[in-house]
Amino acid sequence: MDYQFYDTYSNTKKSFTPLDASNVRMYVCGPTVYDYAHVGNARPVIVFDIVYRMLNLKYGAEHVTYVRNITDVDDKIIEASNSLNEDISTLTERTINYFHDDASYVGALQPNVEPKATDHIPEMINIIEKLIKKNHAYEADGNVLFAVNTFDKYGNLSGKSLEDLIAGSRVEVANYKKNPADFTLWKPSKANEPGWDSPWGKGRPGWHIECSAMSEKYLGQTFDIHGGGQDLTFPHHENEIAQSESCNDKKFANFWMHNGFLSIEGEKMSKSLGNFITINELKDTYQGEVIRFNMMLTHYRQPLNWTEKSLLDSKKTLDKWYKIIGTYDKPLASKSDLISQKMLSALADDVNTPQAIAELHQLYKVANDGDVDALEIFYNSCQFLGILISDYNSWSSWQSKTMDIDENLINGLIEKRNEARSAKDFPEADRIRDELLNLGVILEDKDNKTTWKLK
Numbered sequence: 001m002d003y004q005f006y007d008t009y010s011n012t013k014k015s016f017t018p019l020d021a022s023n024v025r026m027y028v029c030g031p032t033v034y035d036y037a038h039v040g041n042a043r044p045v046i047v048f049d050i051v052y053r054m055l056n057l058k059y060g061a062e063h064v065t066y067v068r069n070i071t072d073v074d075d076k077i078i079e080a081s082n083s084l085n086e087d088i089s090t091l092t093e094r095t096i097n098y099f100h101d102d103a104s105y106v107g108a109l110q111p112n113v114e115p116k117a118t119d120h121i122p123e124m125i126n127i128i129e130k131l132i133k134k135n136h137a138y139e140a141d142g143n144v145l146f147a148v149n150t151f152d153k154y155g156n157l158s159g160k161s162l163e164d165l166i167a168g169s170r171v172e173v174a175n176y177k178k179n180p181a182d183f184t185l186w187k188p189s190k191a192n193e194p195g196w197d198s199p200w201g202k203g204r205p206g207w208h209i210e211c212s213a214m215s216e217k218y219l220g221q222t223f224d225i226h227g228g229g230q231d232l233t234f235p236h237h238e239n240e241i242a243q244s245e246s247c248n249d250k251k252f253a254n255f256w257m258h259n260g261f262l263s264i265e266g267e268k269m270s271k272s273l274g275n276f277i278t279i280n281e282l283k284d285t286y287q288g289e290v291i292r293f294n295m296m297l298t299h300y301r302q303p304l305n306w307t308e309k310s311l312l313d314s315k316k317t318l319d320k321w322y323k324i325i326g327t328y329d330k331p332l333a334s335k336s337d338l339i340s341q342k343m344l345s346a347l348a349d350d351v352n353t354p355q356a357i358a359e360l361h362q363l364y365k366v367a368n369d370g371d372v373d374a375l376e377i378f379y380n381s382c383q384f385l386g387i388l389i390s391d392y393n394s395w396s397s398w399q400s401k402t403m404d405i406d407e408n409l410i411n412g413l414i415e416k417r418n419e420a421r422s423a424k425d426f427p428e429a430d431r432i433r434d435e436l437l438n439l440g441v442i443l444e445d446k447d448n449k450t451t452w453k454l455k
């Protein structure tokens with residue numbers, strides 16, 4: 001089956017042909033490890049896990065290399081280590097463990113390689129030296145900068161012109177830069193910061209060079225897919241292309257895949273905005289498959305609005321799906337050739353997970369009418385997507401530690417409150433609002449509609 005993926009670089013959906021079918025290669029930018037990851041960070045973990053499963057299925061797991069790096073040197077890490085008064089390596093190791101727990105909670109397979117930036121400093125220095133030799137980079141005050149005007153294609157990925165970038169970066173330009181849009185490859189470290197010896201003195205790498213070095217080491221100078229969140233398109237991925245292509249005179253990645261943003265209450269979920277929910281804090285409330293399923297209901301390139309309501313709906317669907325498998329009287333065969341072709345065609349069309357799930361709903365209906373073949377296909381197709389992987393008894397006996405939600409009760413109370421408001425009985429309406437608040441439910445009235453979320 002032909003796979004089509006949307007490539008951000010060419011802005012088109014293209015047919016996927018690997019450079020080498022015996023070693024299909026994908027690199028995805030991983031987390032910066034200084035704190036718990038939030039639900040937005042789980043989106044690329046889940047999206048590229050599905051791409052990885054698709055590649056494994058088509059080319060064979062032994063012919064696919066998936067690399068997801070760990071950024072363990074960064075300003076934010078230094079800041080967190082200072083404010084927590086915790087040694088940097090203790091902080092990063094602790095956070096990497098959290099991240100692994102979170103990734104397995106949402107059912108993501110382990111990538112084949114998970115390189116850490118701090119283990120690859122010599123490789124980074126090597127690329128920087130080559131860039132200086134080729135006049136793509138220059139040293140200034142212990143910093144090494146990439147000269148963007150030496151790379152014709154600069155701005156092609158993000159669709160920005162160099163003139164616009166220069167105009168946009170004038171505000172806080174360091175005076176050692178030849179061109180305001182030049183970016184850092186290496187910078188000096190202060191006495192209390194992590195640093196490595198280099199030809200330019202004790203210092204540390206810029207963020208972008210890390211991924212150029214680690215992808216080249218594990219995947220070669222040119223590879224098939226480079227992925228990450230949409231926010232990384234510029235400057236991170238633009239700069240990775242500039243570094244790697246200037247260094248090697250070869251195309252860097254054949255496909256650029258970017259997931260859209262996850263927002264909460266219409267606002268991008270991010271640490272700096274403070275409106276984030278960590279993956280860890282969901283663990284007491286939902287099984288990881290609920291998070292995974294909920295994420296798959298939206299196409300990966302679309303924005304995703306995170307709501308409690310859709311999590312509860314996802315949980316209900318999975319309860320229903322688990323039941324049909326768990327109450328079937330024979331063990332079901334687990335076979336990859338029993339995966340629904342219709343579901344795979346949906347995925348082959350730029351990882352259309354909502355369509356894939358629609359196909360599963362159809363299969364469920366047929367299976368529920370007693371068709372055992374459909375039941376086996378349904379089961380195997382779900383497993384392929386990383387759902388219905390738990391044992392039925394442990395799934396059905398799982399208890400949320402944080403809530404005992406009765407949606408009918410909530411909706412009934414909202415209805416009563418609306419009646420009270422229509423009858424202008426505001427004290428009663430307020431009393432019901434408080435009653436819900438006591439149950440941990442917050443109401444929001446907008447455009448004549450009342451929605452609710454958990455406290």
Ligand code: AMP
Binds near residue numbers: 228232
């Ligand atoms: P970070 O640790 O901030 O470098 O982010 C790790 C990954 O999560 C990157 O691929 C980001 O693009 C992605 N990411 C961060 N915030 C969100 C969000 N709100 N929605 C989707 N992806 C995100």
Ligand code: ZN
Binds near residue numbers: 028029030211236
């Ligand atoms: Zn990266």
